[in-house]
Amino acid sequence: MEDWMNQLDWAWLQWLALGIFGFGAVGGALYLFFTKNILYGAYGLLTSLISVGGLFLMNGAEFLAVSQIMVYVGGILILIMFGIMLSAKGEKKEDALKVVNVNSLVSLLFAAVMAGGLIFYSVKMGGSRSLAEPSAEQVQDLGMSLMTTQVLVLELVGVLLLIVLIGASYIAKK
């Protein structure tokens, strides 16, 4: 009875997942780029960040997917929304959240040249398959590596976060 499940070709599933998450990531980013309202732009960034978290999951990085959602969506985005609330008050009520664009021609030209170069090289790279078999102890490997070979960097990042915590509250207090 379960034989038909083995007969099916499950390859479409990866393309479906890649399509959903890729569309979410690029769509949210484009919405952030084109919107006139900062708050809606933050929602676009939210969509993009969650989709990138899903792509992490597709690559077998479960720990990073969860930290992506906790750090970015739960921390950074909330911080940005508080920043918007604290600074969104213009001369008139309605232009508080408006955004001005400048230098569109030169910047778009620069971005287009860079996009052309990057896309040219990534197409030239060819469709190499992902060969790695996902190991079951990936989180364990990550933890061992963080606590042995990378422990100095881990401590430095901890000290950096502490300094930033003190400095940011000092700057914003005055």
Next chain:
Amino acid sequence: MENQLPAMPDVIAQVPLNNYVLLASILFIIGIAGVLIRRNAIIMLMSIELMLNAVNLLLVAFSSYRSDPNGQIFVFFIMAVAAAEVAVGLAIIVMIYRNIRSIDISLLDKLRG
């Protein structure tokens, strides 16, 4: 019922790598264009987050491709530094807003020669 379905990562991990490179390139380019064109400080900060995320995606994809957890450690550190950057950046933005009642970057031209 065991071993009926292929394990989820086995199915998923066969997407060719160049799709991820293409996706990360597109996200990075949108972030660059956002930083260059928009003049609102918070939008520029969010575009920088977008660029950092594109690089993170690329690191995770290559780490999974090489079956090497070191790429994921880089992503972990990038996330921590990004959180620090946003905290300081938003504190500075709030201070700028208190001083000139606006967060339009083009108003900050006092040092122009």
